Amino acid sequence: MEPMELIALAIFIGVYGLIMSERIHRTVAAMVGASLVLLIKIVPWERVPEYLDLDTILLLAGMMVVVNVARESGLFEYIAIKTAKLSKGSPMKVLLLFSVVTAVVSAFLDNVTTVLLLTPMLLYITKKMNVNPIPFLLSEVFASNIGGTATLIGDPPNIMIGSAANLSFNEFILNMGPIALVDLFATIGIIYLAYRAEMNSHKENEEGIRMTIMSMDERDAIRDSSLFRKSIVVLIGVVIGFFFHDKLGVEPAVIALTGASILLLWSRASPEHALEKVEWATLFFFGGLFIIVGSLVETGAIAQVANWMVGHVHNEGEAILIISWFSAFSSAIVDNIPFTATMIPLIKAMGSHMNTYPLWWALSLGACLGGNGTAIGASANVVVIGIAHREGVRITFNDFLKVGMTIMITTVAIGTAIIWLRYVGL
Amino acid sequence: MGWLHDIILRKFNNIAGTRYEEILKAYQNFFLTEEELVIPEINSILLVFDRFSEKVPEEVHETLSAFEGATLRVVYVIDEGVLKMIRETLGEEAAEEFRKKDMAFAKTFLKEVEEKLGDLNIKFSRKIAFGDKAEYVEGLARKYDLIVISRHYGSETTRTHRVSPIVFRIVQHVDKPVVLY
Numbered sequence: 001m002e003p004m005e006l007i008a009l010a011i012f013i014g015v016y017g018l019i020m021s022e023r024i025h026r027t028v029a030a031m032v033g034a035s036l037v038l039l040i041k042i043v044p045w046e047r048v049p050e051y052l053d054l055d056t057i058l059l060l061a062g063m064m065v066v067v068n069v070a071r072e073s074g075l076f077e078y079i080a081i082k083t084a085k086l087s088k089g090s091p092m093k094v095l096l097l098f099s100v101v102t103a104v105v106s107a108f109l110d111n112v113t114t115v116l117l118l119t120p121m122l123l124y125i126t127k128k129m130n131v132n133p134i135p136f137l138l139s140e141v142f143a144s145n146i147g148g149t150a151t152l153i154g155d156p157p158n159i160m161i162g163s164a165a166n167l168s169f170n171e172f173i174l175n176m177g178p179i180a181l182v183d184l185f186a187t188i189g190i191i192y193l194a195y196r197a198e199m200n201s202h203k204e205n206e207e208g209i210r211m212t213i214m215s216m217d218e219r220d221a222i223r224d225s226s227l228f229r230k231s232i233v234v235l236i237g238v239v240i241g242f243f244f245h246d247k248l249g250v251e252p253a254v255i256a257l258t259g260a261s262i263l264l265l266w267s268r269a270s271p272e273h274a275l276e277k278v279e280w281a282t283l284f285f286f287g288g289l290f291i292i293v294g295s296l297v298e299t300g301a302i303a304q305v306a307n308w309m310v311g312h313v314h315n316e317g318e319a320i321l322i323i324s325w326f327s328a329f330s331s332a333i334v335d336n337i338p339f340t341a342t343m344i345p346l347i348k349a350m351g352s353h354m355n356t357y358p359l360w361w362a363l364s365l366g367a368c369l370g371g372n373g374t375a376i377g378a379s380a381n382v383v384v385i386g387i388a389h390r391e392g393v394r395i396t397f398n399d400f401l402k403v404g405m406t407i408m409i410t411t412v413a414i415g416t417a418i419i420w421l422r423y424v425g426l
Numbered sequence: 427m428g429w430l431h432d433i434i435l436r437k438f439n440n441i442a443g444t445r446y447e448e449i450l451k452a453y454q455n456f457f458l459t460e461e462e463l464v465i466p467e468i469n470s471i472l473l474v475f476d477r478f479s480e481k482v483p484e485e486v487h488e489t490l491s492a493f494e495g496a497t498l499r500v501v502y503v504i505d506e507g508v509l510k511m512i513r514e515t516l517g518e519e520a521a522e523e524f525r526k527k528d529m530a531f532a533k534t535f536l537k538e539v540e541e542k543l544g545d546l547n548i549k550f551s552r553k554i555a556f557g558d559k560a561e562y563v564e565g566l567a568r569k570y571d572l573i574v575i576s577r578h579y580g581s582e583t584t585r586t587h588r589v590s591p592i593v594f595r596i597v598q599h600v601d602k603p604v605v606l607y
Contacts, residue, residue: 021433022433022436022440074452077453077456081456112441116442116446120449121453124453207492211489214485214488214489215489216456217456220455221455221456375434376430376434376437379437382434382437382438383438383442383446385438386434386438386439386442386443387446390446396431397434
């Protein structure tokens with residue numbers, strides 16, 4: 001190994017370690033690592049634009065503006081109250097409806113925002129129903145991660161994969177949508193079977209629970225009715241735009257930025273206020289990671305691992321199995337964003353020896369669904385456990401692991417089987 | 427495994443700590459407090475209408491259906507002040523015409539309300555009354571355990587005033603629980 005390659009690898013492992021330990025903010029860890037590889041000139045400055053994946057960063061930024069402006073209108077609280085009222089206080093309906101709504105919202109918005117907005121309502125309802133909130137919270141987390149798998153914009157790994165492999169929104173829907181659908185109902189079924197004894201509310205309280213829930217008025221959630229209507233129109237427009245972006249010949253990032261511009265123009269929302277809410281820390285985290293992974297590409301470390309893999313993997317079927325399961329177990333332990341950033345150049349490098357098209361779906365499957373495996377596997381898990389902790393509900397790492405691993409193995413197995421049947425055959 | 431839980435909480439604070447506080451503040455407007463959740467014993471209910479009131483929505487019917495065994499008094503109030511004003515400015519004939527039209531409207535309105543309430547299995551009686559819209563309800567409220575009233579009772583409201591001033595006054599003056607719809 002060349003000294004530069006060793007240094008790049010050391011920085012990469014060091015940053016991974018810092019991200020995992022969470023001793024310092026993951027953005028700071030990524031920025032420090034990126035600064036080092038730029039200072040040492042492992043990645044030459046003129047090559048930075050090549051490694052910075054602007055499609056990913058601008059798509060995330062555009063969606064953040066749209067979501068944050070729409071949030072001001074009370075749209076998401078409206079959805080949460082409406083979902084709660086539809087459930088009419090029945091624990092089974094709460095489980096089913098909140099899981100489905102979380103999955104659908106997560107397919108189009110980021111998972112963290114989705115669970116942040118739905119969890120307080122879910123905790124409130126379960127408290128009123130006097131049932132154990134843990135199965136409901138777990139189902140919400142799993143549904144969020146599964147929903148995010150279904151679309152190009154549902155989860156950051158998918159955005160990165162879509163950008164790197166030039167995959168369209170419709171290709172994601174066609175390949176990952178059916179997997180997500182089957183996985184969602186399999187997950188709800190597993191949760192129900194595991195916790196069915198704890199899902200019964202007391203019959204004598206049913207009327208009181210129903211009245212409490214029905215007393216909430218979703219219209220009260222609307223803080224700005226004009227912005228509420230405009231947000232719905234723009235969000236629907238953006239989603240339609242994603243469906244047609246490949247036919248229009250524009251990148252998904254352009255659709256998101258156009259949606260953000262239209263919403264800002266139409267709503268007259270203050271751009272300073274809207275841009276203040278953009279998660280710049282997340283965007284810089286992505287930027288830093290892309291440069292750090294770029295250093296591994298520059299030094300040839302990625303090419304060496306790819307060559308080793310090509311030498312040991314004999315066909316696409318084997319590659320699908322290895323990538324999906326390796327990605328799933330890795331993403332259960334480390335953040336799936338740096339993991340995907342590392343795997344993308346690796347799969348690209350394998351492209352000279354085999355058809356990588358099915359491998360992208362295997363990566364998406366493993367990286368997104370692997371997050372369900374452990375409590376630290378995905379940001380949505382951490383957020384729900386954090387909220388639960390603040391509200392006095394303790395979900396331990398082991399509590400999560402027992403159910404999460406079962407869900408992860410089941411959903412990845414279902415997904416791998418579907419990909420295998422589609423691209424390898426019986 | 428406590429160190430893993432510490433990592434999770436640190437991650438939560440880094441990812442969403444401040445955003446969660448903001449979201450929770452927005453939710454506080456909808457979550458009922460423990461005090462609000464105690465359902466008072468309701469044996470008699472006063473349901474008040476006037477020409478500006480909306481029909482009782484399904485949610486209120488569901489709420490009323492929970493008080494099986496309670497008696498329900500349905501009252502339609504015609505503003506005596508308006509009648510007096512018409513009498514003094516346009517004459518007795520115009521006032522009588524207004525009274526007749528309002529009475530006819532009230533009867534049709536109450537008949538429709540009655541049909542809907544018939545499904546609730548609650549004993550009820552109805553009345554068309556003349557008086558000051560606020561004072562009449564305030565006076566009557568003492569005899570009932572629950573008041574049900576439209577937000578628009580007493581006057582048409584604008585988009586900036588979702589609750590009429592008369593309803594505001596009633597809510598401030600009566601010491602009984604009030605359901606606004």
